Structure formats: structure tokens, C-alpha cells
Amino acid sequence: MFNFDWLSGVSQETAKMIFLSLYGLIGVLVLLLPTEYVYEGIAKEDRHWYNNLKLWSICVLAILASIYYHF
Amino acid sequence: MLAGIDYFIVIAYIIGMLLLGLYFKKYVNSSEDYFLGGKSLPFWAIGMSIVVSDIGALDFVGVSGQAYRYGVSVGNFDWVGSVPAMLLAAFIFIPYFWRGGMYTIPEYLGRRYNQKVRTIASVTWILFFALDLGVLFWASAVLLNVLMGWPIWISIISTAGVVGLYTYFGGITAVIMTDVVQFIIMFIGGFALVFLSLYEVGGWDNMVEKISTMGPEYRNHFDIIQPQDTKSPFPWTGILFGLTFVMANAYMIGNQSIVQRCLTAKNEWHAKASMIFGSALKMFIPILVLFPGLMAVVVHPGLLDGDQALPMMIKSILPPGLVGLMFAAFFAGLMSSVDSLLNSTATLFTKDIYEPFIKKGADDKHYLKVGQITTLVLLVVGVATSPISSDFPGIYVAIQTFMSYFQGPIFAILLLGIFWRRTTEWGGLSALVIGIGFAVYLNVFKEQFFTIEDPFLYISWWSFLLSFIINITVSLLTKKHTEEQLEGLVFSSKILVKNKNL
Numbered sequence: 001m002f003n004f005d006w007l008s009g010v011s012q013e014t015a016k017m018i019f020l021s022l023y024g025l026i027g028v029l030v031l032l033l034p035t036e037y038v039y040e041g042i043a044k045e046d047r048h049w050y051n052n053l054k055l056w057s058i059c060v061l062a063i064l065a066s067i068y069y070h071f
Numbered sequence: 072m073l074a075g076i077d078y079f080i081v082i083a084y085i086i087g088m089l090l091l092g093l094y095f096k097k098y099v100n101s102s103e104d105y106f107l108g109g110k111s112l113p114f115w116a117i118g119m120s121i122v123v124s125d126i127g128a129l130d131f132v133g134v135s136g137q138a139y140r141y142g143v144s145v146g147n148f149d150w151v152g153s154v155p156a157m158l159l160a161a162f163i164f165i166p167y168f169w170r171g172g173m174y175t176i177p178e179y180l181g182r183r184y185n186q187k188v189r190t191i192a193s194v195t196w197i198l199f200f201a202l203d204l205g206v207l208f209w210a211s212a213v214l215l216n217v218l219m220g221w222p223i224w225i226s227i228i229s230t231a232g233v234v235g236l237y238t239y240f241g242g243i244t245a246v247i248m249t250d251v252v253q254f255i256i257m258f259i260g261g262f263a264l265v266f267l268s269l270y271e272v273g274g275w276d277n278m279v280e281k282i283s284t285m286g287p288e289y290r291n292h293f294d295i296i297q298p299q300d301t302k303s304p305f306p307w308t309g310i311l312f313g314l315t316f317v318m319a320n321a322y323m324i325g326n327q328s329i330v331q332r333c334l335t336a337k338n339e340w341h342a343k344a345s346m347i348f349g350s351a352l353k354m355f356i357p358i359l360v361l362f363p364g365l366m367a368v369v370v371h372p373g374l375l376d377g378d379q380a381l382p383m384m385i386k387s388i389l390p391p392g393l394v395g396l397m398f399a400a401f402f403a404g405l406m407s408s409v410d411s412l413l414n415s416t417a418t419l420f421t422k423d424i425y426e427p428f429i430k431k432g433a434d435d436k437h438y439l440k441v442g443q444i445t446t447l448v449l450l451v452v453g454v455a456t457s458p459i460s461s462d463f464p465g466i467y468v469a470i471q472t473f474m475s476y477f478q479g480p481i482f483a484i485l486l487l488g489i490f491w492r493r494t495t496e497w498g499g500l501s502a503l504v505i506g507i508g509f510a511v512y513l514n515v516f517k518e519q520f521f522t523i524e525d526p527f528l529y530i531s532w533w534s535f536l537l538s539f540i541i542n543i544t545v546s547l548l549t550k551k552h553t554e555e556q557l558e559g560l561v562f563s564s565k566i567l568v569k570n571k572n573l
Contacts, residue, residue, distance in 0.1 A: 002513075002520045002521060002529060002533060003299075003520075003521055003522050003523070003529065004299055004306070004308035004309075004312070004529075005299075007299050007308050008299050008300055010299065010307075012294060012296045012297075012298055012307070015296045015307040015311075016295075016296045018311065019151060019296070019307075019311070022155070022315070023155075026155050026158060030158065030162070033162060037162075038162075038343070039340065040166075040339045040340060040343075041338035041339035041340030041341065041342075041343075042338075042340045051340070051344075053161070053162075053340070053343055053344060053347055056344070056347045056348070056351070057158055057161075057347055059351070060154055060158075060347065060350050060351050060354070061154070061158075063351075063354060064150055064151075064154050064354065067146075067150060067295075067354070068150070068151075068295060071143055071146075071293060071294065071295035071296075
């Protein structure tokens with residue numbers, strides 16, 4: 001049990017899909033955050049698309065997912 | 072040994088760091104300035120500082136060695152091992168700590184659970200950090216001794232003098248701003264090695280083709296996901312359960328030296344952005360530390376000790392000038408780790424031990440002075456204990472491994488503390504003590520329980536799980552906290568909308 005023998009039947013391809021799904025799930029959760037919350041700390045008139053932290057997070061996750069897809 | 076131009080680069084780097092660090096002395100007028108940079112720092116500096124503090128010279132050598140032996144799966148530690156955890160930290164934990172005006176993670180645990188939990192967590196971190204300091208001083212001295220020919224004790228005192236001076240006077244602002252320069256030097260030196268090494272092996276495709284035909288032991292060298300039954304320490308099950316779910320989160324959310332940086336941000340957006348920016352930069356770290364190890368398989372096949380891969384590549388690939396820059400990059404990694412340990416340990420001692428137990432209610436200048444004196448004392452302790460590394464060569468690995476065992480239980484009580492209102496002080500305390508004890512037990516009898524080499528990922532998962540269950544069970548059996556006690560300490564969806572005071 002300690003060695004996760006019960007997961008020995010899962011192939012490397014399936015395992016990779018689990019990781020990719022995890023990134024997808026995190027991405028969805030980030031998108032669900034209220035926009036007001038991700039801008040908290042910035043004055044209303046200074047809020048632009050480039051300081052939207054949702055966008056930053058999605059970019060990071062997309063690059064990470066592509067690295068996993070490649071390897 | 073280094074050439075003349077290399078000496079010049081290294082000496083200029085050391086003097087430059089000292090002067091830059093001392094420049095920030097003028098910004099330190101209170102304990103908040105010293106420990107939290109007056110809450111005035113921008114996200115980009117904090118993000119760079121998080122990354123460079125996380126990767127030290129010993130990791131450069133160690134990770135390259137592991138890449139030489141096990142291939143690209145080592146990259147999981149920065150890719151899957153950091154990014155999701157940093158996003159969770161950025162959007163959930165950091166805003167709570169930042170809004171609560173906290174200085175330390177144990178301070179949160181003390182408010183959420185009780186003073187005992189705070190003290191256990193803080194004392195454990197202080198002990199580990201203090202021991203680590205001696206090890207890092209010794210590692211710096213060995214580097215200076217081998218490459219510059221300086222005697223060991225002169226090397227130790229030089230490192231302690233330079234880092235100690237700017238940390239003592241400039242506090243965390245000096246630490247973070249010198250980290251920025253150290254980050255830039257590390258990236259320039261690291262990428263120079265990667266590009267020249269790639270040229271040497273004839274490009275990426277050529278390297279993949281050569282390694283793939285070197286024999287069955289290299290069959291999985293380019294698989295980032297290793298099978299569950301691999302003998303390497305990185306099966307996908309360990310990466311998912313031990314690293315992604317536990318260790319990465321514990322490190323990014325529960326490690327004082329990481330979180331303290333985000334608390335220096337000038338506002339909540341900068342605090343969140345620093346973690347996300349750091350996660351973007353972290354994606355480049357495997358390129359710097361992993362790729363040279365992979366390319367060494369082609370350039371220097373058959374090394375008995377994988378940790379020789381990076382030094383061999385530097386020696387055979389880099390021209391004079393760049394060797395000095397690479398050495399400065401190594402030294403930057405060490406200095407950033409040492410200054411982080413000094414400042415974080417001084418913060419933990421002053422805020423979690425001195426203020427509650429030794430002298431409550433003193434004026435702010437007093438605590439500033441205590442923080443500075445603690446930094447000095449730590450320097451002396453670090454220098455005095457550094458020869459231990461010479462007598463016990465495996466001590467660095469032993470300290471790092473034991474720290475990893477502490478992280479599962481810490482993350483369990485942090486997670487339940489912030490997401491479950493029913494968690495009680497006795498639940499947290501018993502989970503912490505029993506969880507650490509269980510991790511030690513699994514480590515002592517690891518041959519009986521585990522089939523992989525060095526099962527620290529599995530141990531962190533199982534100790535996390537036991538702590539989680541113990542916390543829930545004991546909490547349900549003990550008296551719950553009142554709403555007043557929980558105010559501002561437990562997650563509420565209101566934080567996502569408008570209530571800044573949560």
C-alpha cells in the first residue's frame with residue numbers, strides 16, 4: 001500500500017493525462033475567481049488586461065502543460 | 072583554478088554585492104522595515120528573490136547529477152512541484168497572511184491553533200535553519216578554496232562577513248534586492264553554459280538520439296513521467312501524491328523564507344503577483360540545472376558519481392571569463408540561501424520566541440535591535456558549526472531530508488486550519504506531533520516499507536495523510552473554537568468578493 005502498488009496498472013500515458021487534467025482543473029478554478037479579487041490592491045483607473053493575474057496564471061499553466069505534453 | 076579575468080569577475084561580484092546590500096541600510100528605521108521591508112517592495116523583485124533563494128549552488132550540482140542519472144523526470148520538482156502550489160499560495164494563503172499583517176507562518180498557526188503549535192513550528196524551523204547555515208558556510212568555503220585557492224577559514228569568514236554585513240544593516244530589503252542581482256547573474260551564467268553545451272553536443276535532437284542509443288538504462292531518460300515500479304526516487308505516484316499534493320504546497324505555503332518575501336509587498340496585488348511571477352521564472356530553472364546534466368551524458372559518459380557532471384561540463388565547455396561568471400552564479404546561489412536563512416531565522420526568533428516569551432510590549436526599536444543581534448549571533452553560530460560538514464559529509468542531505476519530513480504535517484495543519492472552521496487547537500497540536508513522529512518512524516524503517524531508493528516523496532504523503540486524519544478526529548472530539556477566535560483566520564468566500572478585513 002505504501003508504494004502505491006494498487007496504481008501499478010496505470011500506464012505512463014494515462015498518468016500524463018492525469019497531470020494534464022490537473023493543470024486544466026487549476027486553470028478552470030483560476031478563471032472562476034472574481035475579477036475584482038485578482039485586481040485587489042490596484043486603483044480602478046489603473047486596471048488593465050496586462051495586470052490581470054488570471055491571465056498571468058493561465059499563461060504559466062499553458063506553458064507548463066505544453067512542456068508535459070512534449071515530454 | 073580560475074584565470075585572471077575570472078578572479079576579477081568574482082572579486083568584483085563580491086564587492087558589488089556588499090556595497091549594494093549596504094546601500095539599503097538607510098531604509099531600515101523600524102522592525103517592520105527590517106523584517107518586512109516596510110511593506111514597500113515590488114512584485115518583480117520578490118518573484119526573482121523567491122526563485123534565487125530556492126535554488127542554491129548545492130542544488131545546481133545535485134540536480135544536474137540527478138539529471139545525469141535519471142533524466143528529465145528531475146524537472147518535475149520545478150515544473151509540477153512549484154507552479155500549482157505557487158498559484159494556490161498566491162490566490163488563497165498569501166492574501167490571508169498579508170491582510171493579517173503577519174510576520175511569520177508560526178504566527179498564523181499560533182493565532183489559529185495555540186501558542187504550543189506556534190512554538191513547536193518556530194523552534195523546528197530555527198534549528199534547521201541554524202544547522203543549514205553552517206553547512207552553507209562550509210560549502211562556500213570549499214568553493215572559494217578550490218577555485219580561488221583561499222584557505223578554508225579565510226573563505227568562511229569572508230562569506231560570513233559580506234553576507235552578514237548587508238543582512239545585519241539592510242534587513243530583508245537588502246536581502247531581496249541583492250537577490251535580484253544574484254538572480255540575473257545566475258541566469259546569465261547558467262544560460263551561457265546551456266547554450267555552449269548544446270553547441271558542443273550538436274543540438275538538442277542530436278543529444279536525444281545519442282543518449283537514446285546508449286543502452287537500456289537510458290530508455291526512460293526523456294520521459295518526464297516515470298512508471299510506478301521504477302527504482303528511481305521519482306515514480307509518477309510519488310510526484311503526484313508526495314510532491315504535487317504535499318511537499319510543493321508545504322514549501323511554498325509553509326516555508327518562512329519564501330512566504331516572508333511575499334509579505335514585504337507594497338500591496339495585495341503585488342503580494343499575489345510576486346508568487347505568480349516567481350512561478351513563471353521557476354519554469355526556466357530546470358533548463359539551467361537539468362540540461363547540463365543531460366548533456367554531460369554525451370560529453371562525459373560513464374561518470375561513477377553523477378554529481379561530477381556539472382563541474383566537468385564547466386571545466387570542459389566554458390572559456391575563461393565565463394568560468395568566473397559561472398562561479399559567481401554558484402556563489403550567488405549560496406549567498407542568497409545564506410542571507411535568506413539569516414533574516415528568516417532572526418524574524419522567527421524575534422517574533423515567535425523573544426516577543427512572546429522573553430520581553431512583551433517593548434518599543435519597536437528594541438525589537439529591531441533584537442533582530443539585528445540575532446543575525447549576528449546566527450553568523451557566529453554558523454561559522455562555529457561549519458566544520459561539522461567536514462566531519463559528516465552527508466549532513467546537508469540529512470538536513471534537507473529531515474526538513475522534508477516536517478513539511479507533510481505542517482501542510483496538513485495549515486490546510487485544515489484555513490479551510491475547516493471545526494479544526495481545534497488540540498487537533499492541530501496532536502496532528503503536528505504525531506505526524507512528525509510518524510515521518511521519522513517511516514524514515515528509520517524505510518527498507519521495510521518502500522521499494523524505491525530514498526522514498527522521501529512517499530513519506531511526506533503518508534505523514535501528511537496521517538496528520539490530516541488525526542487533526543480531523545481529535546478536532547471532532549474536542550471543544551470547537553468560537554466565531555470570535557476564528558475571525559480573519561479561516562477561508563471565507565467573502566474574501567473573494569469585497570471584505571478586505573477577513
